[in-house]
Amino acid sequence: MDDPQLTDDEVVSSVLGGRDRDFEILVRRYSQRIIHFVARMTEDGDEARAIAQDVFLKIFEHLPYYRRENNFSAFIFKIARNMTLNWLKRRKRTVFFSRLLGHELDRLPLRRDPPRLSPMEQGEREQALTRQLRRLPVEQRLALVLKVYLEFSYKQIAGVTGWSVPKIETLISRAKARLRKGIRLQESGNEPVVEAREK
Amino acid sequence: MNCRMTIRRLSAFQDKELAAPQVRQVELHLRECGACRAEWDALRDLEQRLLGLPPAAVDPFFSTRIMAGLRPRPAGKNRLLQAAAFAALFITVFLAGFFLQKSALDRQDAERLPAVTFTSVLLERQDLGLLTVQEDTLRQFTRKRP
Ligand SMILES: [Zn+2]
Numbered sequence: 436m437d438d439p440q441l442t443d444d445e446v447v448s449s450v451l452g453g454r455d456r457d458f459e460i461l462v463r464r465y466s467q468r469i470i471h472f473v474a475r476m477t478e479d480g481d482e483a484r485a486i487a488q489d490v491f492l493k494i495f496e497h498l499p500y501y502r503r504e505n506n507f508s509a510f511i512f513k514i515a516r517n518m519t520l521n522w523l524k525r526r527k528r529t530v531f532f533s534r535l536l537g538h539e540l541d542r543l544p545l546r547r548d549p550p551r552l553s554p555m556e557q558g559e560r561e562q563a564l565t566r567q568l569r570r571l572p573v574e575q576r577l578a579l580v581l582k583v584y585l586e587f588s589y590k591q592i593a594g595v596t597g598w599s600v601p602k603i604e605t606l607i608s609r610a611k612a613r614l615r616k617g618i619r620l621q622e623s624g625n626e627p628v629v630e631a632r633e634k
Numbered sequence: 635m636n637c638r639m640t641i642r643r644l645s646a647f648q649d650k651e652l653a654a655p656q657v658r659q660v661e662l663h664l665r666e667c668g669a670c671r672a673e674w675d676a677l678r679d680l681e682q683r684l685l686g687l688p689p690a691a692v693d694p695f696f697s698t699r700i701m702a703g704l705r706p707r708p709a710g711k712n713r714l715l716q717a718a719a720f721a722a723l724f725i726t727v728f729l730a731g732f733f734l735q736k737s738a739l740d741r742q743d744a745e746r747l748p749a750v751t752f753t754s755v756l757l758e759r760q761d762l763g764l765l766t767v768q769e770d771t772l773r774q775f776t777r778k779r780p
Contacts, residue, residue, distance in 0.1 A: 458701065
C-alpha cells in the first residue's frame with residue numbers, strides 16, 4: 436500500500452487533491468512513532484492509543500494548513516505535542532481536584548514504595564523508571580522523549596517545540612540529572628512522596 | 635577542559651550535539667579523569683535503561699480504524715462551489731439591507747440622519763427576528779450616532 440517512492444509532501448498533495456484513501460500511507464508511516472511518542476509522554480498505554488488516534492484525525496483535518504516544505508514530521512509532531520500536552524493538563528486538573536476531594540487516582544503511584552530488601556526485578560525497574568519519567572516537568576519530558584525515543588536532533592526538537600537549541604540542551608541535561616537522582620533515591624528507599632513541581 | 639566544563643557538556647556530548655573540537659576535548663578529559671568518567675558511565679547507564687523500556691504496542695488495525703473515522707473533506711471543486719454560495723448569500727443580504735433601508739427612509743421624516751435611520755432599522759429588524767446583524771457591524775453604526 437505504501438509507495439516508498441512518494442515523499443510525504445507528494446502524498447499530502449494526493450490527499451488534498453481528493454484521494455483521501457492515500458492518507459493511510461501517512462498513517463502507516465508515522466503511527467508507530469506517534470504512538471511511541473504519546474505513550475512515553477503520558478506513560479498510559481490505553482490513553483496513548485486513543486490520543487494517537489485523535490492526533491491522526493486532527494492531522495487529516497489540518498492537512499490544508501500544512502505548508503509543503505518536506506517537513507511533514509515537524510508538522511505532525513507539533514500536533515501530537517499540542518494534543519498530548521492538553522491531555523496532561525487535563526489530567527493534572529483531575530488529579531488536583533481528586534486530591535481536594537481527598538482521594539488520589541489509582542493510576543498515579545504517588546505513595547512511597549516500601550523499601551525493598553532484594554534487588555529489583557526487571558519489571559519493577561521499568562515501573563520505577565516510568566514513575567520517574569512521569570514526574571519530570573513536562574518541558575523536560577517533552578525534550579527528552581523526542582531526543583531519546585524519537586532520535587530527534589536538538590534542531591529538529593526546536594522545529595517541533597519552537598524552543599532555542601540552548602534551551603533544549605539545558606532541558607535535556609536537567610531531565611537526565613533529575614532522573615538519575617530520582618532513581619538513586621528510589622533504589623535507596625528514600626523516594627520523595629509527592630510529584631515534582633513544574634520547572 | 636576542566637571537570638566543570640566537561641560535566642556541563644556531557645549530556646550534549648552523549649546526544650552527539652557537540653562540534654568536533656569540543657568532542658575531542660571531552661574525550662580527552664574523560665580519558666584522564668576518573669570522576670568525570672564515572673559521571674559519563676552513569677549517563678550511559680541511564681540511556682540504556684530508558685531505551686530498555688518496552689515500546690508501546692501498535693495494534694494491526696490502527697490505520698484501518700483511523701481511515702474509518704475520517705470525515706470526508708470537501709474536494710477542491712466543492713470548495714469553489716461553497717465559496718460561490720457564500721458570495722451569493724452575502725450579496726443577497728446586502729441587497730436586502732439596502733432595500734430595507736430605502737423603504738424605511740421613505741417612511742421616516744426627512745430630518746433624521748441617514749446613519750441613525752439605517753441603524754434603527756437594523757435594530758428594529760433584528761428585534762423582530764427578520765435580520766441577524768453582526769454585533770461589531772452594529773457597533774460601527776451606533777458609534778456614529780449623534
Ligand atoms: Zn573531570
